[in-house]
Amino acid sequence: MNTALAVYIGVVQFFFAATWTVYVVYLPQLLEQAGIGRIWVPWILLADQLIFAVMDIATGFWVDRVRSGLARFGGWILGVTAVSCAAFIALPFVAASPAALLIAILVWAVTSSALRSPPWALLARHAAAPSVPWLAALVLTGSALAAAAAPYLGIALRGVDPRLPFVLSTLTLLATVGGLIYAEKKAAAGEAPAQAESSDRSPRRIALFFAALLVMAIGVQVHFSLNSAPQYLRFAAQSELAYLMPVFWIGFNLAMFPASRGVKRWGPLPLMALAAAAGVIATLACVAAPGRNTLIAAQFIAGGFWGAACVAAYSGAIGFGRTGREGRFLGTLFATLAIATLTRIAINASGLAAVPDFKLLLPWLPEMTWLLAGLLLLAGGRARVTSARAR
16 A cells, blocks of 8 residues: 555656746746736746745755644645645735745745645655665656757747646646545554664764765756856757657666665665765766767656655655654755755846856766765765764
8 A cells, every 4th residue: 555655646646747847938027917027037946945944944854843742644634735736726816016936936836835845744654664664666757758859848848828737737736645645544554653773873974975965966956057057068969858858757767677676685875875976977977978968867867866866765765763753853854955946046036057167067066966965975884884883
């Protein structure tokens, strides 16, 4: 039953990520209708990520606090999601009023946290530790497919009235989230809740884990969002980018499943360290690729190592929280990824990406951050050995 629940949560994550794509595509148009200049688009997106980060942590702690008193909390997820969907679906209908549009965006950003860490905490509540990496790969498949489909969705939505995709994407998301109540009920009836297991939860090891995840995620944001398109444009036309950019996410998706076995064999942090080290070589190959096919292969491999790192990261966060504290660690994980996205948006919004000296540095930032992440994770491994000897 846990496999079915993971697949279902993956579907929810797919539609949730798709609504974000719809939002990003139409935000400039909606702001223009409200009389707000397009210059504010990146700053609103940056504010969204900041709200996501704060709410992810707050929601994670709240889930940990109430889960012991609730037999199931799928209904709570559905209730908050309904509020989020109502705010989201209102966006194209209230765009004539600047205040109403900004309030709707704020409500949506605050309440959408219900669809990030809580479904993962719901899954972790029933999943046995050995199955967590495999289940994490299943859930992450939804997000990976949505990321791969984003360029195509952007093309398909050109010239379409925003009310139609906002209504369709919102109703689809709400319907799939509604099914979580049934899926959770089946999981609860079929399997006993997961039991607490020993785990190294030393503050230093946890801090190094999240620090490594942050710098690695910033490297991915820079690689995919800032470097990949210019790298492809060396060998391809602008019109081909929509078909080339998803290569990274295809590699991400395909590598997650063998990586789930690696997590079980070596542990989350060692696999993350290995993925970070190998990712340095893959991103370097993207910079130095002599031709189109070589670049495609390097992008595919780089995506694969990020996929392996993500399976390990989610498994590690759940492991640190076993059992009863998964929400706070998963919330911190989502907040970490939001801060990485915020950093990339800030680089663009501030004009830093166009500064000549920084532009020269951009191709080498992913390699530097992934190398730093690997070193931090190795330090975390040493912290575990030291802690074990002390005991």
